Amino acid sequence: MSKYWKEYQKEIAEDNYFYVRSCIRQNFFPGAENLFIDILRNKLGKKVFEDADHTTCTGIGYHSDIVPLETTMTVVARQFALMKEKEYKNLAVSCVTSFGLYSEILDMWKHKPELKEKIAGYLSEATGRSFEVPENMVHASDILYKFRNEIAAIAKHKLVNRHTGEPLKIVDHIGCHYAKTFPERGVGGSEFPQVLTGLINAWGGQTVDYPERRHCCGFGFRNYLVQENRGYSISQSKIKLESMQPFEPDLMVANCPGCAMFLDRWQYTLEESEGTVYGAGGLKIPVVTHEELAGIVLGYDPWQIGLQTHQVPVEVLLDKIGIDYDPELKYADLKGNLIGDPQMINEHAC
Amino acid sequence: MLKENKHTSSNPFRIAVIGAGPAGIAAAVSAAAMGVEVDWFDKEQRPGGKLNDYHQLFPDREFADQILKDFSGKTEAIEIKKHFGTIVSSIEKVDGNYNLLSNKGIKGSYNAVIIAAGFDFFDARLKEEYGYGMYDHVITSPDLEKMLKTGQEKLKCNGSFPEAMAFVHCVGSRDQQIGINYCSRLCCITGIKQAIEIRELFPSCKVYNFYIDMRAFGSGYEELYRQAQEKYNVQFIRGRVSEASENQQKRIVLKAEDTLMSRPVKVTVDWLVLLVGMVPSCTMVDVENFSCTDQETGFYKQSNPLSGGGLSGQPGIFNAGACGGPMSIPEALASGRSAAMEVWQYLIKR
Amino acid sequence: MAGKDFGFATKAGRQIDLDQLDTTLADKIALAVNSWRACISCGSCTATCPAGVKFHLQLPTLNRAFQLGTDFCLELPTLNRAFQLGTASCLELATLKSCLLCGKCQLVCPRGIPTRYVSIQIMQKFKSNSHVAKGIPSV
The missing domain is CATH 3.50.50.60 (FAD/NAD(P)-binding domain)
Incomplete structure (x- = not known):
């Protein structure tokens, strides 16, 4: 029997996470994952383990019809084997594509145990490893959701416009593979997801439920990998941007690598190609990830956590919240040496 | 008002009708008119069931209030013992007769029971x-x-x-x-x-x-x-x-x-x-041990719709109206009358 | 402004926006033939229509397009807009030209819609708009 949104509450492990990174997130917003680990270890006192042997989940290759399903399953089984070897039972996944893929594989194995046995055979043959499925598997944003009030208690900033005293209007965007395939694996299900609105509300912001809130960002996989196909991808982001425009959001938060990337980069593309911007006052709308949002309220230095890697400048947002930052150091390395501003390249880079 | 009472000692039948919506009204009035002593139960304080909340009825657009008035004319004109505000939770068979378990204690003993418990709207x-x-x-x-x-x-x-x-x-x-x-x-x-x-x-x-x-x-x-x-x-x-x-x-x-x-x-x-x-009413009387409900839909099922109306398959238990599946008001009325007729056949053959 | 070319571009939508619904034309036809609104898109007419078999004449689709105020073959202007602008060169009207007025559609319509008369009405409504008279047969 189906459930309604309030009943979609999942079990999120309290501590001892085996953390698996995303391949593309480390390129798109390199600070976010380190920030997540730092918050968990040093602000919340949790045990997080990262394994140097962990690899890609093959999600993008799989969704682009390059990697066959059984190969993908064997790779995923290997990640589970690493976790078993280090005696961890709680898997914390950074990437929504990986999270969706793991969920799908676990579901397939549940319905076809013989398939799981077959993959166990492949893994053993190829690596000599054996695996167990995680006892608890969550997305990184679930963990922040679980500890949202603890984070609020030690936060240095609130998601409030210091000039007006009004809460910031924040759009949440949940990656499709977080809950659309398995609503019971997402906090709040897929139609009224709570996982990010929970953070926004707990940290003083105001959520914006705009008509195209549930619409896919257009990332797809095949839809952006080939340049000629990107029209399909950007058209979907445009639908979302047009729909949220009248609400004049101050910020977008996304828990998925592709969504955070494209809702950010496509705004630049649309401005260049169509001359349109969707934020208030002729500005684009800043986009951050769930970890970055936590980092902002916890008072991390914006440039230390990599906020300068977003295409839409975040300074407007930082000014609204009242966060001190040194504009000179935006493009400095961790030691404070200036490494030069990004340059426009002539090739189509987006 | 002079009440009609055909109940005589030569006709000592006693039945319970559970539900005072259209089907229950028709069943109770028809059974009483045949001279059966009727104990009438409903969880609400007044008869009419969901009809009390309707404005106009399809397809002729009569006002529901007028229909209710007509119904109460019929129920007032004949002797029926009302037990309104009573929630019947289950039925037990004792020495070939039936007792009703309710929030107001045990009522009995009845030669037969007509269940006209109605339906709920889908949540x-x-x-x-x-x-x-x-x-x-x-x-x-x-x-x-x-x-x-x-x-x-x-x-x-x-x-x-x-x-x-x-x-x-x-x-x-x-x-x-x-x-x-x-x-x-x-x-x-x-x-x-x-x-x-x-x-x-x-x-x-x-x-x-x-x-x-x-x-x-x-x-x-x-x-x-x-x-x-x-x-x-x-x-x-x-x-x-x-x-x-x-x-x-x-x-x-x-x-x-x-x-x-x-x-x-x-x-x-x-x-x-x-x-x-x-959908089946959430206050449906528990007659599970009489295997009266359809496994798939949850509505009471008829043992043989071709041989008679409202036969549950359990001797002495009958159902009428939308507790047996989606039904219009005229159909529920016909179903109630039909069940009363079947009850009469059952009683005189006992 | 000529925007930067990235080698791809956003796609025009194909969603019909009912908020923009303009049924002026449908209302005009319905005034003449009230039963026209009772079409249930059963397709009896198209199945035996000489123009439907050989060309594109599909009265139910035409009916839906009118009811929604949408021109399903032209992406931008709605049918009503096309009508007002006198630019109706769209597929629907082109196909109406192929109507032989044989009357078979009317014979098979379970809703009793005088479909032959509907065709004539639509053609006449368009013909009365002088810009679009070209190519529509006299009836």
């Missing part, structure tokens, strides 16, 4: 994508019925009368997502009737009915459908709404496909009315 919150319970302007057909009954002022949006309204057919019917495969039969005609009422009340209001199949099965239903199209210009769009969301003005934005045009459509309405189906 529309389970179809999350329509936002019932989330958005103020998403209502169900029984909600609208109550609003129509209490006056059109209730239908004002932002201070003015609605400019557009939409009805969604088959909410909680014919839907694998919620595990309900059957057709609730009456929702189509309810939607047609309510659409006409809206067009009469607000002639400038556009009305869209989103249907997957129009099932106007009853006498006079098809004629009303045609009237809705021709005379009232209700737009019937073949396609199921797959998402409702709210815009800044708190109006509801719908996404559907006009499958006859093979094109997706979008429309903004002041009210979205969900034509909810019928």
Whole structure:
């Protein structure tokens, strides 16, 4: 029997996470994952383990019809084997594509145990490893959701416009593979997801439920990998941007690598190609990830956590919240040496 | 008023009728008219069941209040012992007769029992994508019925009368997502009737009915459908709404496909009315040990609908009305009378 | 402004926006033939229509397009808009030209719609708009 949104509450492990990174997130917003680990270890006192042997989940290759399903399953089984070897039972996944893929594989194995046995055979043959499925598997944003009030208690900033005293209007965007395939694996299900609105509300912001809130960002996989196909991808982001425009959001938060990337980069593309911007006052709308949002309220230095890697400048947002930052150091390395501003390249880079 | 009482010592039959909606009214009145002593139970304090909340009935648009008045004329004219405000929870068989267990203790002993426990409306919150319970302007057909009954002022949006309204057919019917495969039969005609009422009340209001199949099965239903199209210009769009969301003005934005045009459509309405189906009543009497319910639908089943009305398969237990499946009021009345006749046959053969 | 070319561009939508619904034309036809609104898209007419079998004449689709105020073959202007602008060169009207007025559609219509008369009405409504008279047969 189906459930309604309030009943979609999942079990999120309290501590001892085996953390698996995303391949593309480390390129798109390199600070976010380190920030997540730092918050968990040093602000919340949790045990997080990262394994140097962990690899890609093959999600993008799989969704682009390059990697066959059984190969993908064997790779995923290997990640589970690493976790078993280090005696961890709680898997914390950074990437929504990986999270969706793991969920799908676990579901397939549940319905076809013989398939799981077959993959166990492949893994053993190829690596000599054996695996167990995680006892608890969550997305990184679930963990922040679980500890949202603890984070609020030690936060240095609130998601409030210091000039007006009004809460910031924040759009949440949940990656499709977080809950659309398995609503019971997402906090709040897929139609009224709570996982990010929970953070926004707990940290003083105001959520914006705009008509195209549930619409896919257009990332797809095949839809952006080939340049000629990107029209399909950007058209979907445009639908979302047009729909949220009248609400004049101050910020977008996304828990998925592709969504955070494209809702950010496509705004630049649309401005260049169509001359349109969707934020208030002729500005684009800043986009951050769930970890970055936590980092902002916890008072991390914006440039230390990599906020300068977003295409839409975040300074407007930082000014609204009242966060001190040194504009000179935006493009400095961790030691404070200036490494030069990004340059426009002539090739189509987006 | 002089009460008719045919009960004599030569005719010492005693039965219980559970439920005082249309089927229960017909069963109780018919059985009493045949000289059977009737104990009549209902969880509410007054008879009529859901009819008390209706405004006008399809297809002839009689006022529900008038029908209720006619019914009470019949029930007052004959001796029936009323036990209103009584919630019957289960039935037990003792020495070939039946006792009823209720919140007011054990009642008995009865030679036979007619269960006319009625139905519940489908809980529309389970179809999350329509936002019932989330958005103020998403209502169900029984909600609208109550609003129509209490006056059109209730239908004002932002201070003015609605400019557009939409009805969604088959909410909680014919839907694998919620595990309900059957057709609730009456929702189509309810939607047609309510659409006409809206067009009469607000002639400038556009009305869209989103249907997957129009099932106007009853006498006079098809004629009303045609009237809705021709005379009232209700737009019937073949396609199921797959998402409702709210815009800044708190109006509801719908996404559907006009499958006859093979094109997706979008429309903004002041009210979205969900034509909810019928499900077994949550206060259905526990007769599990008599295996009276249909495994798949949860409604009471008839052992052999061709040999007689309301036979449960358990001697002495009969059912009538919509507790046996979706049914119109005339059908429920006929079903109640039919069950009374079967009870009589059963009693005299005992 | 000529925007930067990235080698791809956003796509025009194909969603019909009912909020923009303009039924002026449908209302005009319905005034002449009220039963026209009772069409249930059963397709009886198209199945035996000489122009439907050989060309594109599909009265139910035409009916839906009118009811929704949409021109399903032209992406941008709606049918009503096309009518007002006198630019109706769209598929529907082109196909109506192929109507032989044989009357078979009317014979098989379960809703009793005088479909032959509907065709004539639509053609006349368009013909009365002088810009679009070209190519529409006299009836």
